[in-house]
Amino acid sequence: MRGAEILLILAMISCALSRASESRERAVVRSAASPSAWQTDMIAVSGSDHSFYMDRFETGELSPGDYFSVRNQVPAVGMTRDEAEGICKRLEKRLCTMEEWRTACLGVASRSHSYANAFVPGKCNVNGPDAIRTGERTECKSDLGIHDLVGNAMEWVSDSVEGRGVALGGSFATGEKTDCFTAHYFARDGRSSQTGVRCCR
Numbered sequence: 001m002r003g004a005e006i007l008l009i010l011a012m013i014s015c016a017l018s019r020a021s022e023s024r025e026r027a028v029v030r031s032a033a034s035p036s037a038w039q040t041d042m043i044a045v046s047g048s049d050h051s052f053y054m055d056r057f058e059t060g061e062l063s064p065g066d067y068f069s070v071r072n073q074v075p076a077v078g079m080t081r082d083e084a085e086g087i088c089k090r091l092e093k094r095l096c097t098m099e100e101w102r103t104a105c106l107g108v109a110s111r112s113h114s115y116a117n118a119f120v121p122g123k124c125n126v127n128g129p130d131a132i133r134t135g136e137r138t139e140c141k142s143d144l145g146i147h148d149l150v151g152n153a154m155e156w157v158s159d160s161v162e163g164r165g166v167a168l169g170g171s172f173a174t175g176e177k178t179d180c181f182t183a184h185y186f187a188r189d190g191r192s193s194q195t196g197v198r199c200c201r
Contacts (some may be wrong), residue, residue: 028193041069043146045104054096054104055201057086057134057147057156067091070085071135075153075196081165081188084156085198093199095158100200101168105149105180107142112179114142114149119176126151130174131196151178153196161185167195 010200025109039189042053060073067076088094096104105114115123124140125132131153141147147157151174154167164185171179171194 002200003021003129043104043144045100045144045146047100047103052096052100054100054146055093055198055200056145058153058199059197059199060134069134069199070131071147074133075131075148077131077153077196078191079156079195079197080191081156081167083188085158088199089195091199093201095156096198096200098157098159098166098168100155101155102148102180104144104146105122105142105169106143107146109143111143112181114146114180115140119179124148124151124178125172126175126178131172131194149198150180150182154182154184154192154194155196156200160188164188167189167192171195 019057041055041056045052045054055069057069057071057073058075059067059069061067062073064187067090076087077155085095100162106112107114111117113119120135122139125148135147135150137148139153140150142149149169152172154169154171156165156167159166165188167184167186168182169180170182170184173183173194186195
């Protein structure tokens with residue numbers, strides 16, 4: 001092989017290595033700039049004294065023990081308050097506080113029914129026989145873009161009242177009076193087919 005050919009081959013190899021290095025650097029930059037996995041399905045909310053993230057959708061169980069907050073899944077229900085807390089911890093999240101939950105439900109415009117300031121038939125699942133898929137009622141969302149806070153499945157929060165667990169937002173069966181201030185109280189080990197979970201961080 002001639003010397004000129006060898007030099008050409010070495011130059012081509014050097015160029016290829018340089019491009020590969022640049023490609024790796026760009027990938028690292030994209031990875032550092034992209035949101036964490038837990039952020040991609042959560043909405044940023046500004047509270048009165050701190051900011052936090054809340055799941056966009058109620059938590060569903062895609063397969064046994066496999067929980068996600070995604071659109072088009074029937075929300076997981078029937079867990080105790082402590083089991084709900086455990087689900088959030090496994091997802092590297094936590095139960096929302098009552099104050100956080102209501103702040104997110106009311107939204108920027110402070111709308112009592114999340115989607116509006118008064119009940120509108122058909123907007124949210126509050127008069128149904130059962131929970132429906134998350135995001136199915138497309139207009140049942142706050143002005144922050146958080147779905148199904150009113151109705152479908154009421155959601156455990158971290159607060160307790162006189163030793164009882166608190167679930168907010170009402171369910172598919174709580175009727176037209178359901179709004180951001182609707183609260184139900186259960187024993188911490190109580191279970192209900194109307195009670196699910198949504199996590200914060």
